[in-house]
Amino acid sequence: MKIDFILNGNAVSIESTYTRRLLDVIREDFDLTGTKEGCAEGECGACLVFMDDLLVNSCMVPMANAVGKSVVTIESFAQTEAYKSIENAFMSSGAVQCGYCTPGMVMAVYELFKKYDAPTLQQVKEGLSGNLCRCTGYQMIFEAVAMLVKEGYRYD
Amino acid sequence: MINSYRPTTVEEALQLIHQKRCHIFAGGTDLMIRKRQWQGAERKFTQPVVFINGIDSLKNIEETDTHYIIGALVTQTEMAESHLPEYIRVPYAQMSHPAIRNIATVGGNIVNAASVADSIPILLALDAEVTLQSVEGERTIPLGAFILGKYKTVRKDNELLTYIHIPKKNYNAYYYKKIGQRKASILSKVSVFIVHHKLDEIAITIGAVNPMVIRSVQLEKQFIKDHSIPDLIQGFKAILSGVNDKRSTKDYRETVAINMIKTYLEGVINEL
Ligand SMILES: Cc1cc2nc3c(=O)[nH]c(=O)nc-3n(C[C@H](O)[C@H](O)[C@H](O)COP(=O)(O)OP(=O)(O)OC[C@H]3O[C@@H](n4cnc5c(N)ncnc54)[C@H](O)[C@@H]3O)c2cc1C
Numbered sequence: 001m002k003i004d005f006i007l008n009g010n011a012v013s014i015e016s017t018y019t020r021r022l023l024d025v026i027r028e029d030f031d032l033t034g035t036k037e038g039c040a041e042g043e044c045g046a047c048l049v050f051m052d053d054l055l056v057n058s059c060m061v062p063m064a065n066a067v068g069k070s071v072v073t074i075e076s077f078a079q080t081e082a083y084k085s086i087e088n089a090f091m092s093s094g095a096v097q098c099g100y101c102t103p104g105m106v107m108a109v110y111e112l113f114k115k116y117d118a119p120t121l122q123q124v125k126e127g128l129s130g131n132l133c134r135c136t137g138y139q140m141i142f143e144a145v146a147m148l149v150k151e152g153y154r155y156d
Numbered sequence: 157m158i159n160s161y162r163p164t165t166v167e168e169a170l171q172l173i174h175q176k177r178c179h180i181f182a183g184g185t186d187l188m189i190r191k192r193q194w195q196g197a198e199r200k201f202t203q204p205v206v207f208i209n210g211i212d213s214l215k216n217i218e219e220t221d222t223h224y225i226i227g228a229l230v231t232q233t234e235m236a237e238s239h240l241p242e243y244i245r246v247p248y249a250q251m252s253h254p255a256i257r258n259i260a261t262v263g264g265n266i267v268n269a270a271s272v273a274d275s276i277p278i279l280l281a282l283d284a285e286v287t288l289q290s291v292e293g294e295r296t297i298p299l300g301a302f303i304l305g306k307y308k309t310v311r312k313d314n315e316l317l318t319y320i321h322i323p324k325k326n327y328n329a330y331y332y333k334k335i336g337q338r339k340a341s342i343l344s345k346v347s348v349f350i351v352h353h354k355l356d357e358i359a360i361t362i363g364a365v366n367p368m369v370i371r372s373v374q375l376e377k378q379f380i381k382d383h384s385i386p387d388l389i390q391g392f393k394a395i396l397s398g399v400n401d402k403r404s405t406k407d408y409r410e411t412v413a414i415n416m417i418k419t420y421l422e423g424v425i426n427e428l
Protein backbone atom coordinates (compact mmCIF):
# COMPACT_ATOMS: atom_id res chain seq x y z
CA MET A 1 0.00 0.00 0.00
CA LYS A 2 0.96 3.64 -0.33
CA ILE A 3 2.32 5.26 2.82
CA ASP A 4 2.88 9.00 3.07
CA PHE A 5 5.10 10.67 5.61
CA ILE A 6 7.68 13.43 5.85
CA LEU A 7 11.32 12.50 5.78
CA ASN A 8 13.92 15.11 6.60
CA GLY A 9 11.54 17.87 5.64
CA ASN A 10 10.34 16.38 2.35
CA ALA A 11 6.94 14.83 1.78
CA VAL A 12 7.56 11.26 0.63
CA SER A 13 5.34 8.46 -0.52
CA ILE A 14 6.41 4.85 -0.54
CA GLU A 15 4.98 1.49 -1.44
CA SER A 16 5.25 -0.59 1.72
CA THR A 17 3.32 -2.72 4.16
CA TYR A 18 2.24 -1.32 7.53
CA THR A 19 4.32 -3.92 9.31
CA ARG A 20 7.72 -2.93 7.90
CA ARG A 21 9.99 -1.18 10.37
CA LEU A 22 10.73 2.51 9.90
CA LEU A 23 14.40 1.58 10.36
CA ASP A 24 14.36 -0.62 7.25
CA VAL A 25 12.52 1.95 5.18
CA ILE A 26 15.04 4.65 6.09
CA ARG A 27 18.04 2.48 5.32
CA GLU A 28 16.79 0.44 2.36
CA ASP A 29 14.35 2.66 0.51
CA PHE A 30 16.15 5.93 1.12
CA ASP A 31 19.71 4.75 1.54
CA LEU A 32 20.10 6.85 4.68
CA THR A 33 22.54 4.65 6.54
CA GLY A 34 23.43 6.98 9.41
CA THR A 35 20.61 5.30 11.31
CA LYS A 36 22.03 2.00 12.50
CA GLU A 37 20.63 -1.31 13.57
CA GLY A 38 22.17 -2.63 16.77
CA CYS A 39 20.00 -4.76 19.00
CA ALA A 40 16.67 -4.54 17.18
CA GLU A 41 15.09 -4.67 20.63
CA GLY A 42 14.81 -1.05 21.68
CA GLU A 43 17.78 -1.24 24.04
CA CYS A 44 20.81 0.23 22.28
CA GLY A 45 19.70 3.48 20.65
CA ALA A 46 21.72 3.00 17.44
CA CYS A 47 18.49 3.41 15.44
CA LEU A 48 17.22 6.63 17.05
CA VAL A 49 15.41 9.20 14.94
CA PHE A 50 13.11 12.10 15.74
CA MET A 51 9.45 11.55 14.94
CA ASP A 52 7.30 14.64 15.32
CA ASP A 53 10.18 16.06 17.38
CA LEU A 54 10.27 13.12 19.76
CA LEU A 55 13.19 10.76 20.08
CA VAL A 56 12.12 7.22 19.08
CA ASN A 57 13.79 3.89 18.34
CA SER A 58 13.10 3.31 14.64
CA CYS A 59 13.50 -0.46 15.12
CA MET A 60 10.34 -0.31 17.24
CA VAL A 61 8.21 1.68 14.82
CA PRO A 62 6.19 -0.12 12.16
CA MET A 63 5.28 2.05 9.16
CA ALA A 64 1.67 2.12 10.33
CA ASN A 65 2.81 4.27 13.23
CA ALA A 66 4.80 6.61 10.99
CA VAL A 67 1.92 7.52 8.67
CA GLY A 68 1.76 11.30 8.29
CA LYS A 69 4.58 11.81 10.78
CA SER A 70 7.65 13.98 10.31
CA VAL A 71 10.78 11.86 10.63
CA VAL A 72 14.23 13.42 11.00
CA THR A 73 17.35 11.28 10.69
CA ILE A 74 20.92 12.09 11.63
CA GLU A 75 21.69 13.10 8.02
CA SER A 76 19.31 16.02 8.29
CA PHE A 77 19.96 16.79 11.95
CA ALA A 78 23.69 17.04 11.11
CA GLN A 79 22.93 20.12 8.99
CA THR A 80 21.76 22.13 11.99
CA GLU A 81 23.67 24.51 14.23
CA ALA A 82 22.36 22.59 17.22
CA TYR A 83 24.18 19.53 15.90
CA LYS A 84 27.47 21.31 15.23
CA SER A 85 27.97 22.27 18.86
CA ILE A 86 27.31 18.71 19.99
CA GLU A 87 29.70 17.39 17.35
CA ASN A 88 32.40 19.77 18.58
CA ALA A 89 31.95 18.71 22.17
CA PHE A 90 32.05 15.02 21.19
CA MET A 91 35.23 15.51 19.17
CA SER A 92 37.10 17.49 21.76
CA SER A 93 36.14 15.03 24.51
CA GLY A 94 37.11 11.92 22.57
CA ALA A 95 33.54 10.72 22.84
CA VAL A 96 33.67 8.92 19.49
CA GLN A 97 35.62 5.76 18.86
CA CYS A 98 34.10 3.31 16.37
CA GLY A 99 31.21 5.72 15.91
CA TYR A 100 28.44 3.14 15.70
CA CYS A 101 26.54 4.55 18.66
CA THR A 102 27.32 8.16 17.81
CA PRO A 103 24.35 9.20 15.64
CA GLY A 104 21.93 7.94 18.27
CA MET A 105 24.00 9.29 21.12
CA VAL A 106 24.09 12.77 19.59
CA MET A 107 20.33 12.78 19.09
CA ALA A 108 19.73 11.62 22.66
CA VAL A 109 21.99 14.42 23.92
CA TYR A 110 19.91 16.93 21.98
CA GLU A 111 16.69 15.53 23.47
CA LEU A 112 18.27 15.76 26.92
CA PHE A 113 18.70 19.51 26.54
CA LYS A 114 15.06 19.78 25.58
CA LYS A 115 14.23 18.64 29.09
CA TYR A 116 16.98 20.34 31.09
CA ASP A 117 18.91 23.54 30.52
CA ALA A 118 21.88 22.23 32.46
CA PRO A 119 21.50 18.50 33.07
CA THR A 120 23.28 17.07 36.09
CA LEU A 121 25.38 13.92 35.76
CA GLN A 122 22.49 11.85 37.04
CA GLN A 123 20.10 13.41 34.54
CA VAL A 124 22.63 12.78 31.78
CA LYS A 125 22.88 9.14 32.77
CA GLU A 126 19.12 8.74 32.80
CA GLY A 127 18.75 10.65 29.55
CA LEU A 128 21.31 8.43 27.81
CA SER A 129 20.14 5.20 29.43
CA GLY A 130 18.72 4.00 26.13
CA ASN A 131 22.07 4.33 24.36
CA LEU A 132 24.70 1.65 24.59
CA CYS A 133 28.33 2.33 23.69
CA ARG A 134 30.78 -0.54 23.52
CA CYS A 135 33.91 1.57 23.09
CA THR A 136 34.15 4.66 25.20
CA GLY A 137 33.01 3.44 28.59
CA TYR A 138 30.64 6.44 28.58
CA GLN A 139 32.96 8.69 30.58
CA MET A 140 34.02 10.71 27.57
CA ILE A 141 30.43 11.04 26.47
CA PHE A 142 29.42 12.39 29.88
CA GLU A 143 32.34 14.79 29.61
CA ALA A 144 31.13 15.99 26.22
CA VAL A 145 27.74 16.78 27.75
CA ALA A 146 29.40 18.51 30.70
CA MET A 147 31.30 20.64 28.20
CA LEU A 148 28.05 21.62 26.49
CA VAL A 149 26.57 22.57 29.85
CA LYS A 150 29.61 24.73 30.54
CA GLU A 151 29.28 26.42 27.17
CA GLY A 152 25.66 27.25 28.01
CA TYR A 153 24.26 25.05 25.20
CA ARG A 154 20.50 25.48 24.78
CA TYR A 155 17.84 23.44 22.99
CA ASP A 156 16.20 25.47 20.25
CA MET B 157 -0.49 -12.34 3.16
CA ILE B 158 -1.88 -11.08 6.44
CA ASN B 159 -4.04 -8.00 6.34
CA SER B 160 -3.27 -5.00 8.46
CA TYR B 161 -5.44 -2.05 9.28
CA ARG B 162 -5.08 1.42 10.68
CA PRO B 163 -8.42 2.58 12.06
CA THR B 164 -8.70 6.16 13.25
CA THR B 165 -11.79 5.81 15.44
CA VAL B 166 -12.71 3.45 18.26
CA GLU B 167 -15.83 2.30 16.36
CA GLU B 168 -13.79 1.34 13.31
CA ALA B 169 -11.32 -0.58 15.46
CA LEU B 170 -14.13 -2.41 17.28
CA GLN B 171 -15.66 -3.52 13.98
CA LEU B 172 -12.31 -4.91 12.85
CA ILE B 173 -11.53 -6.84 16.01
CA HIS B 174 -15.07 -8.17 16.13
CA GLN B 175 -14.95 -9.77 12.70
CA LYS B 176 -11.79 -11.75 13.25
CA ARG B 177 -9.25 -12.49 15.92
CA CYS B 178 -6.58 -9.80 15.51
CA HIS B 179 -3.32 -8.60 16.95
CA ILE B 180 -3.98 -5.22 18.49
CA PHE B 181 -0.90 -3.07 18.07
CA ALA B 182 -0.43 0.13 20.11
CA GLY B 183 3.13 1.42 20.62
CA GLY B 184 4.55 -1.98 19.79
CA THR B 185 7.32 -1.97 22.38
CA ASP B 186 6.20 -5.33 23.71
CA LEU B 187 4.99 -6.73 20.39
CA MET B 188 8.12 -5.78 18.41
CA ILE B 189 10.27 -7.44 21.05
CA ARG B 190 8.72 -10.78 20.41
CA LYS B 191 11.20 -10.58 17.63
CA ARG B 192 11.40 -14.12 16.52
CA GLN B 193 7.72 -13.98 15.88
CA TRP B 194 7.96 -10.56 14.41
CA GLN B 195 10.82 -10.99 12.00
CA GLY B 196 9.34 -12.12 8.76
CA ALA B 197 6.07 -11.11 10.28
CA GLU B 198 4.74 -9.93 6.98
CA ARG B 199 4.64 -13.54 5.93
CA LYS B 200 4.21 -15.39 9.16
CA PHE B 201 1.53 -13.43 10.95
CA THR B 202 -1.40 -15.70 11.56
CA GLN B 203 -3.85 -12.99 12.54
CA PRO B 204 -4.67 -9.65 10.99
CA VAL B 205 -2.91 -6.71 12.66
CA VAL B 206 -4.91 -3.71 13.81
CA PHE B 207 -2.71 -0.68 14.42
CA ILE B 208 -4.63 1.49 16.87
CA ASN B 209 -2.16 4.32 17.24
CA GLY B 210 -4.11 6.49 14.79
CA ILE B 211 -7.08 6.73 17.19
CA ASP B 212 -6.54 10.23 18.54
CA SER B 213 -9.53 10.13 20.90
CA LEU B 214 -7.60 7.70 23.14
CA LYS B 215 -4.62 10.02 23.61
CA ASN B 216 -5.94 12.37 26.28
CA ILE B 217 -5.65 12.72 30.03
CA GLU B 218 -8.86 14.12 31.48
CA GLU B 219 -10.26 14.59 34.93
CA THR B 220 -13.60 14.70 36.66
CA ASP B 221 -14.27 15.69 40.28
CA THR B 222 -13.52 12.18 41.40
CA HIS B 223 -11.22 10.61 38.80
CA TYR B 224 -8.36 11.00 36.39
CA ILE B 225 -9.30 9.38 33.10
CA ILE B 226 -6.39 8.21 31.01
CA GLY B 227 -6.82 7.23 27.34
CA ALA B 228 -5.25 3.85 26.59
CA LEU B 229 -2.90 5.39 24.00
CA VAL B 230 -1.38 7.99 26.32
CA THR B 231 2.38 7.41 26.31
CA GLN B 232 4.63 6.94 29.32
CA THR B 233 6.31 10.27 28.52
CA GLU B 234 2.94 12.00 28.52
CA MET B 235 2.16 10.45 31.91
CA ALA B 236 5.55 11.50 33.30
CA GLU B 237 5.13 15.08 32.06
CA SER B 238 1.44 15.46 32.94
CA HIS B 239 -0.25 17.35 35.77
CA LEU B 240 -1.08 14.11 37.54
CA PRO B 241 0.05 13.71 41.17
CA GLU B 242 3.74 13.03 41.65
CA TYR B 243 3.05 9.52 42.92
CA ILE B 244 1.76 8.66 39.45
CA ARG B 245 4.24 10.68 37.37
CA VAL B 246 7.42 9.46 39.03
CA PRO B 247 6.93 5.73 38.44
CA TYR B 248 6.15 6.38 34.75
CA ALA B 249 9.27 8.53 34.47
CA GLN B 250 11.31 5.57 35.69
CA MET B 251 10.02 3.10 33.16
CA SER B 252 12.28 1.98 30.30
CA HIS B 253 14.25 4.91 28.80
CA PRO B 254 13.39 8.24 27.15
CA ALA B 255 12.90 7.02 23.57
CA ILE B 256 10.79 4.00 24.53
CA ARG B 257 8.70 6.15 26.87
CA ASN B 258 7.86 8.31 23.84
CA ILE B 259 6.07 5.39 22.17
CA ALA B 260 5.10 2.88 24.88
CA THR B 261 1.46 3.29 25.90
CA VAL B 262 -0.29 3.05 29.24
CA GLY B 263 -2.80 0.56 27.81
CA GLY B 264 -0.12 -1.68 26.32
CA ASN B 265 1.62 -2.14 29.65
CA ILE B 266 -1.65 -3.18 31.28
CA VAL B 267 -2.97 -5.51 28.60
CA ASN B 268 0.41 -7.17 28.18
CA ALA B 269 0.11 -8.00 31.90
CA ALA B 270 3.74 -9.04 32.37
CA SER B 271 4.51 -9.91 35.98
CA VAL B 272 7.23 -7.24 35.76
CA ALA B 273 4.97 -4.54 34.26
CA ASP B 274 5.82 -1.46 36.30
CA SER B 275 2.55 0.40 35.96
CA ILE B 276 0.42 -2.35 37.42
CA PRO B 277 1.58 -2.06 41.07
CA ILE B 278 0.93 1.68 40.90
CA LEU B 279 -2.50 1.45 39.34
CA LEU B 280 -3.53 -1.42 41.59
CA ALA B 281 -2.57 0.50 44.73
CA LEU B 282 -4.63 3.44 43.46
CA ASP B 283 -7.75 1.28 42.88
CA ALA B 284 -7.74 1.99 39.15
CA GLU B 285 -10.44 0.62 36.88
CA VAL B 286 -10.28 -0.17 33.18
CA THR B 287 -12.91 0.26 30.50
CA LEU B 288 -13.19 -2.40 27.83
CA GLN B 289 -15.28 -1.72 24.75
CA SER B 290 -16.60 -3.99 22.04
CA VAL B 291 -19.35 -3.71 19.43
CA GLU B 292 -21.53 -5.49 21.97
CA GLY B 293 -21.11 -2.87 24.67
CA GLU B 294 -18.69 -1.75 27.32
CA ARG B 295 -17.71 -2.70 30.85
CA THR B 296 -15.59 -0.98 33.49
CA ILE B 297 -13.92 -3.30 35.97
CA PRO B 298 -11.28 -3.02 38.70
CA LEU B 299 -7.74 -3.59 37.44
CA GLY B 300 -7.39 -6.35 40.02
CA ALA B 301 -10.23 -8.24 38.34
CA PHE B 302 -8.91 -7.54 34.85
CA ILE B 303 -5.59 -9.30 35.40
CA LEU B 304 -5.81 -13.04 35.94
CA GLY B 305 -2.11 -13.88 36.02
CA LYS B 306 1.15 -13.55 34.18
CA TYR B 307 0.23 -12.41 30.64
CA LYS B 308 -3.39 -13.34 31.34
CA THR B 309 -6.36 -11.02 31.45
CA VAL B 310 -10.13 -11.29 31.16
CA ARG B 311 -10.11 -9.28 27.93
CA LYS B 312 -12.15 -10.95 25.20
CA ASP B 313 -10.71 -11.00 21.69
CA ASN B 314 -13.21 -8.44 20.48
CA GLU B 315 -12.57 -5.99 23.31
CA LEU B 316 -10.41 -2.90 23.17
CA LEU B 317 -9.07 -1.32 26.35
CA THR B 318 -10.08 2.31 25.97
CA TYR B 319 -9.72 4.12 29.30
CA ILE B 320 -8.10 3.80 32.68
CA HIS B 321 -9.87 5.50 35.60
CA ILE B 322 -7.78 6.49 38.59
CA PRO B 323 -9.75 7.70 41.64
CA LYS B 324 -8.50 10.94 43.19
CA LYS B 325 -7.34 10.35 46.75
CA ASN B 326 -5.90 12.59 49.40
CA TYR B 327 -2.60 10.79 49.73
CA ASN B 328 0.15 13.16 50.79
CA ALA B 329 3.20 10.92 50.72
CA TYR B 330 4.52 8.04 48.72
CA TYR B 331 7.49 5.75 48.31
CA TYR B 332 8.49 4.13 45.05
CA LYS B 333 11.52 2.05 44.36
CA LYS B 334 12.27 -0.26 41.52
CA ILE B 335 15.31 -2.49 41.65
CA GLY B 336 16.90 -3.77 38.46
CA GLN B 337 20.27 -4.91 37.20
CA ARG B 338 21.05 -1.35 36.21
CA LYS B 339 19.44 1.89 37.28
CA ALA B 340 17.54 2.56 34.08
CA SER B 341 16.08 0.83 31.07
CA ILE B 342 15.77 -2.51 32.70
CA LEU B 343 13.01 -4.79 33.81
CA SER B 344 12.34 -4.84 37.53
CA LYS B 345 13.58 -7.59 39.79
CA VAL B 346 11.38 -6.21 42.47
CA SER B 347 9.50 -2.99 43.07
CA VAL B 348 7.71 -1.50 46.06
CA PHE B 349 5.07 1.21 45.94
CA ILE B 350 3.52 2.76 49.04
CA VAL B 351 1.05 5.66 49.05
CA HIS B 352 -0.46 7.00 52.22
CA HIS B 353 -2.03 9.85 54.08
CA LYS B 354 -0.22 9.94 57.43
CA LEU B 355 -1.12 6.51 58.71
CA ASP B 356 -4.85 6.95 58.26
CA GLU B 357 -4.89 5.56 54.78
CA ILE B 358 -2.31 3.40 53.08
CA ALA B 359 -1.87 1.18 50.06
CA ILE B 360 1.15 -1.05 49.57
CA THR B 361 2.04 -3.08 46.49
CA ILE B 362 4.97 -5.30 45.62
CA GLY B 363 5.72 -5.83 41.95
CA ALA B 364 7.75 -8.39 40.02
CA VAL B 365 8.03 -10.97 42.82
CA ASN B 366 4.89 -13.05 42.50
CA PRO B 367 3.41 -13.77 39.05
CA MET B 368 0.86 -11.13 40.00
CA VAL B 369 1.33 -7.88 41.88
CA ILE B 370 0.91 -8.32 45.62
CA ARG B 371 -1.55 -6.19 47.50
CA SER B 372 -3.49 -7.08 50.64
CA VAL B 373 -6.22 -4.68 51.65
CA GLN B 374 -6.66 -6.73 54.81
CA LEU B 375 -3.04 -6.23 55.89
CA GLU B 376 -3.32 -2.52 55.08
CA LYS B 377 -6.41 -2.17 57.28
CA GLN B 378 -4.78 -4.04 60.13
CA PHE B 379 -1.69 -1.85 59.89
CA ILE B 380 -3.76 1.34 59.98
CA LYS B 381 -5.24 0.05 63.25
CA ASP B 382 -2.15 -1.26 65.03
CA HIS B 383 0.85 0.32 63.24
CA SER B 384 2.64 -2.97 63.79
CA ILE B 385 5.43 -3.37 61.26
CA PRO B 386 6.36 -6.92 62.43
CA ASP B 387 2.79 -8.12 61.88
CA LEU B 388 2.64 -6.45 58.49
CA ILE B 389 5.93 -8.04 57.44
CA GLN B 390 4.78 -11.42 58.74
CA GLY B 391 1.62 -11.04 56.70
CA PHE B 392 3.51 -10.20 53.52
CA LYS B 393 5.98 -13.03 54.02
CA ALA B 394 3.10 -15.46 54.05
CA ILE B 395 1.91 -14.35 50.62
CA LEU B 396 5.23 -13.88 48.86
CA SER B 397 5.86 -16.70 46.42
CA GLY B 398 8.73 -15.50 44.26
CA VAL B 399 10.69 -17.75 41.96
CA ASN B 400 14.28 -18.00 40.84
CA ASP B 401 14.70 -16.82 37.27
CA LYS B 402 17.29 -15.26 35.02
CA ARG B 403 16.79 -11.84 36.57
CA SER B 404 17.08 -12.78 40.22
CA THR B 405 16.47 -15.27 43.00
CA LYS B 406 13.43 -15.73 45.17
CA ASP B 407 15.36 -14.97 48.37
CA TYR B 408 16.86 -11.78 47.03
CA ARG B 409 13.55 -10.45 45.78
CA GLU B 410 11.63 -11.22 48.93
CA THR B 411 14.27 -9.90 51.31
CA VAL B 412 14.67 -6.69 49.36
CA ALA B 413 10.92 -6.10 49.18
CA ILE B 414 10.47 -6.70 52.91
CA ASN B 415 13.42 -4.49 53.83
CA MET B 416 12.22 -1.62 51.69
CA ILE B 417 8.76 -1.69 53.23
CA LYS B 418 10.15 -2.00 56.73
CA THR B 419 12.70 0.80 56.44
CA TYR B 420 10.25 3.21 54.87
CA LEU B 421 7.44 2.59 57.36
CA GLU B 422 9.79 2.81 60.34
CA GLY B 423 10.71 6.27 59.10
CA VAL B 424 7.05 7.22 58.77
CA ILE B 425 6.22 6.03 62.27
CA ASN B 426 9.19 7.89 63.73
CA GLU B 427 7.92 11.10 62.24
CA LEU B 428 4.34 10.72 63.46
C1 LIG C 1 13.93 -1.30 25.92
C2 LIG C 1 12.65 -1.57 26.63
C3 LIG C 1 12.54 -1.28 27.98
C4 LIG C 1 11.36 -1.53 28.68
N1 LIG C 1 11.30 -1.21 30.00
C5 LIG C 1 10.16 -1.43 30.67
C6 LIG C 1 10.08 -1.08 32.05
O1 LIG C 1 11.02 -0.52 32.64
N2 LIG C 1 8.93 -1.38 32.71
C7 LIG C 1 7.87 -1.98 32.09
O2 LIG C 1 6.86 -2.21 32.74
N3 LIG C 1 7.90 -2.29 30.78
C8 LIG C 1 9.02 -2.04 30.06
N4 LIG C 1 9.07 -2.36 28.73
C9 LIG C 1 7.89 -3.00 28.09
C10 LIG C 1 6.95 -2.06 27.30
O3 LIG C 1 7.59 -0.87 26.92
C11 LIG C 1 5.70 -1.66 28.08
O4 LIG C 1 5.02 -2.81 28.51
C12 LIG C 1 4.75 -0.76 27.26
O5 LIG C 1 3.92 -0.04 28.12
C13 LIG C 1 3.89 -1.50 26.27
O6 LIG C 1 3.08 -0.57 25.57
P1 LIG C 1 2.98 -0.61 23.97
O7 LIG C 1 1.97 0.39 23.59
O8 LIG C 1 4.30 -0.49 23.36
O9 LIG C 1 2.40 -2.09 23.80
P2 LIG C 1 2.20 -3.03 22.53
O10 LIG C 1 3.43 -3.79 22.28
O11 LIG C 1 1.60 -2.29 21.39
O12 LIG C 1 1.07 -3.99 23.14
C14 LIG C 1 1.30 -4.82 24.25
C15 LIG C 1 0.16 -5.82 24.38
O13 LIG C 1 -1.05 -5.15 24.73
C16 LIG C 1 -2.05 -5.30 23.74
N5 LIG C 1 -2.71 -4.00 23.64
C17 LIG C 1 -2.09 -2.79 23.61
N6 LIG C 1 -2.99 -1.80 23.68
C18 LIG C 1 -4.21 -2.37 23.77
C19 LIG C 1 -5.55 -1.85 23.89
N7 LIG C 1 -5.80 -0.54 23.95
N8 LIG C 1 -6.56 -2.73 23.97
C20 LIG C 1 -6.34 -4.07 23.92
N9 LIG C 1 -5.10 -4.61 23.81
C21 LIG C 1 -4.04 -3.78 23.74
C22 LIG C 1 -1.33 -5.76 22.51
O14 LIG C 1 -2.15 -6.56 21.70
C23 LIG C 1 -0.17 -6.55 23.10
O15 LIG C 1 -0.58 -7.84 23.42
C24 LIG C 1 10.25 -2.10 28.00
C25 LIG C 1 10.34 -2.38 26.63
C26 LIG C 1 11.52 -2.10 25.94
C27 LIG C 1 11.58 -2.40 24.47
Ligand code: FES
Binds near residue numbers: 036041058
Ligand atom coordinates in the same frame (compact mmCIF):
# COMPACT_ATOMS: atom_id res chain seq x y z
S1 FES D 1 18.50 -1.20 17.04
FE1 FES D 1 16.86 -0.05 17.80
S2 FES D 1 17.40 0.21 19.83
FE2 FES D 1 18.95 -1.11 19.16
Ligand code: FES
Binds near residue numbers: 095100133
Ligand atom coordinates in the same frame (compact mmCIF):
# COMPACT_ATOMS: atom_id res chain seq x y z
S1 FES E 1 31.98 4.63 19.96
FE1 FES E 1 31.83 2.55 19.44
S2 FES E 1 29.93 2.01 20.25
FE2 FES E 1 30.18 3.98 20.98
